[in-house]
Amino acid sequence: xxxxxxxxxxxxxxLYLTATIAYGQSFFAESPRAGMLAPxxxxxxxxxxxxxxxxxxxxxxxLPAASVSQATSLMSFAxxxxxxxxEWRTRERSTGVWLVGLVLFFQLLASLLVGxxxxxxxxxxxxxxxLHVSFALLGYVAFAVAAVYxxxxxxxxxxxxxxxxGTFFGRLPPLAVLERMMVWALTLGFLAMTAGVTLxxxxxxxxYPDQWLTDPKIxxxxxxxxxxxxxxxxxxxxxWQGRQTAVVSLAGLGTIIASLVTVNLLFTGFHxxx
Amino acid sequence: xxxxxxxxxxxxxxxxxxxxxxxxQVSLAEEQAADALVHLLAREEIxxxxxxxxxNRTEVYVDxxxxxxxxxxxxxVFRARAPEAAEPGRLFVRNGPEAARHLLRVASGLESMVxxxxxxxxxxxxxxxxxxxxxxxxxxxxxLSRAALAAGKRARAETAIGEGAVSLGYATxxxxxxxxxxxxxxxxxxxxxxxxxxxxxxxxxxxxxLQITVTNRGEERLKEFLxxxxxxxxxxxxxxxxxTAEADVVIAATGAGxxxxxxxxxxxxxxxxPDRPLLVVDLGVPRNVEPGARRVENLFLHDLDSxxxxxxxxxxxxxxxxxxxxxxxxGELERFLRWWRGLEAEPLVARLQKQAEAIRQRELxxxxxxxxxxxxxxxxxxxxxxxxxxxxxxxxxxxxxDEERTLPQLELVRELFQLGDxxx
Numbered sequence: 001x002x003x004x005x006x007x008x009x010x011x012x013x014x015l016y017l018t019a020t021i022a023y024g025q026s027f028f029a030e031s032p033r034a035g036m037l038a039p040x041x042x043x044x045x046x047x048x049x050x051x052x053x054x055x056x057x058x059x060x061x062x063l064p065a066a067s068v069s070q071a072t073s074l075m076s077f078a079x080x081x082x083x084x085x086x087e088w089r090t091r092e093r094s095t096g097v098w099l100v101g102l103v104l105f106f107q108l109l110a111s112l113l114v115g116x117x118x119x120x121x122x123x124x125x126x127x128x129x130x131l132h133v134s135f136a137l138l139g140y141v142a143f144a145v146a147a148v149y150x151x152x153x154x155x156x157x158x159x160x161x162x163x164x165x166g167t168f169f170g171r172l173p174p175l176a177v178l179e180r181m182m183v184w185a186l187t188l189g190f191l192a193m194t195a196g197v198t199l200x201x202x203x204x205x206x207x208y209p210d211q212w213l214t215d216p217k218i219x220x221x222x223x224x225x226x227x228x229x230x231x232x233x234x235x236x237x238x239x240w241q242g243r244q245t246a247v248v249s250l251a252g253l254g255t256i257i258a259s260l261v262t263v264n265l266l267f268t269g270f271h272x273x274x
Numbered sequence: 275x276x277x278x279x280x281x282x283x284x285x286x287x288x289x290x291x292x293x294x295x296x297x298x299q300v301s302l303a304e305e306q307a308a309d310a311l312v313h314l315l316a317r318e319e320i321x322x323x324x325x326x327x328x329x330n331r332t333e334v335y336v337d338x339x340x341x342x343x344x345x346x347x348x349x350x351v352f353r354a355r356a357p358e359a360a361e362p363g364r365l366f367v368r369n370g371p372e373a374a375r376h377l378l379r380v381a382s383g384l385e386s387m388v389x390x391x392x393x394x395x396x397x398x399x400x401x402x403x404x405x406x407x408x409x410x411x412x413x414x415x416x417x418l419s420r421a422a423l424a425a426g427k428r429a430r431a432e433t434a435i436g437e438g439a440v441s442l443g444y445a446t447x448x449x450x451x452x453x454x455x456x457x458x459x460x461x462x463x464x465x466x467x468x469x470x471x472x473x474x475x476x477x478x479x480x481x482x483x484l485q486i487t488v489t490n491r492g493e494e495r496l497k498e499f500l501x502x503x504x505x506x507x508x509x510x511x512x513x514x515x516x517x518t519a520e521a522d523v524v525i526a527a528t529g530a531g532x533x534x535x536x537x538x539x540x541x542x543x544x545x546x547x548p549d550r551p552l553l554v555v556d557l558g559v560p561r562n563v564e565p566g567a568r569r570v571e572n573l574f575l576h577d578l579d580s581x582x583x584x585x586x587x588x589x590x591x592x593x594x595x596x597x598x599x600x601x602x603x604x605g606e607l608e609r610f611l612r613w614w615r616g617l618e619a620e621p622l623v624a625r626l627q628k629q630a631e632a633i634r635q636r637e638l639x640x641x642x643x644x645x646x647x648x649x650x651x652x653x654x655x656x657x658x659x660x661x662x663x664x665x666x667x668x669x670x671x672x673x674x675x676d677e678e679r680t681l682p683q684l685e686l687v688r689e690l691f692q693l694g695d696x697x698x
Contacts, residue, residue: 161574165583165584241549
């Protein structure tokens, strides 16, 4: 099983890279063949990814989110799955290169950060804790999707403002659709994160009653939660429009990545994967 | 014997060879085209005829029966309407496969004034239907017009020759589509009721179902606009601020010498609808909208230069598609020519015999086992002999008729026995 896990950590980034290139060919070069090939490569990659996560679960007998590598890989898988469903429902492949590119980024990170076996922690066997982790990861994935739509929104917005009719013009969904998808993903992410943070509070008060205020990951998560909440509130109050919301969604993704990598690797604390 | 290539003839003029005044004179409305076809068919030089007449071209395709068909077409269709059409350099003439290729290129949009424009395909379809209705299109021109439609459809389906707006009205629509989804029922506010405003209104209403509100300083032109667009709602010129605030798309196309929408006006309008983006298209010269409005959040201001940039980009893209369309035209022309060659008697007889032999073998295979083994050879011989004898007389007659090149009869045989093209 260990050799399969090792092979998968190498194969998964390669498969996602192939899918990203195919989606890129479909978007930039408008190659119909690449457009047909890309979803099949992605499906194959996700199938292998599902087997990889199942093998991790079987190997360590706990939710495969016990290390930075495992959590990032789980996020990558969830993001890929979400995109595949969106593509299947909407028949819209124009955003594939960006979203699958992000899947590749997360899986590459996961493969590079593969380390020693994660500690066997009792917490990871608790169903409620699994729910906390699932909600947190769902929130992150939704925020990542929002960031991708936010990025595309900003590109198209700027092109339309400046009268630049380049690569993005005419190939992406309309601005209104990108904005709606972004806000929808932000709202879903915020709700999931609210649930994740609330469940996390239950554990933290029970297990680490004195330390939680000093944990950088908790503080970052709360800051993110506040940032997204504020963005949605200002939007609701008609103070912010698509552009500002898109900027926040991009800044949010940057913070998530920083939180996943920097905070987990550089800071020591009770919470996370150290 | 039938010739190796079709004896087609094309005589015509188009936007490259004739000015609009001349094109207008020789242009044929449907009834006139039907009349011209009937008169052409009455001549012994002409066997079949097809007329394609649009604002940019009048072209007559004929399958000639005897020499002199070109003069007949020039006299009856062109010189009779405008003597100067027969002056050197005005009319172009193509013969044989080149005439066929030209119709395929026309249907594909390669010969259009605006490369890849979509209307021509419908016009070629109407021309073919008219020729068939009056009995002017027989097997050859009927097949040719179907080949042209196939080429035109493939060109639009398989290449980007017809993609992207290449007029101001459609460029406005393309911008609208990149900002909003579900265009049906969205509001467009037109400042101005002249020709440019009309072309934009036409694209927005016909292609996207937008609701039109219109204002104009002059009453007369506004009335003319409303006669053409009765569903449009007129508002006083002074109410242009509220008209702008309610709209999703604003099109300014007046002859005003100064800005009729300032950045302040637009900022104030946007405050009244903060959640919705606004597309403002300034088609006026001098410009009708203060350029500083570009900085207003969620507002997209485009002027003539900007739209021209979009049109030029789309035209460049269409030009890049020309080689692919040429390939499609060549492919469909080759199919047509193969069909034509298949009308020669000898290949037709060969296919008829091949088909009969295939039927014989299939039927025999189903029943042969019921006969004793010693009779198999005899049954084989009997069935083969039957088929040969049944086909002997039709084959001999077909070969004999080849001397007179009677295409309709040969085509009838093809249809009766469902012989199809070689590749089918």
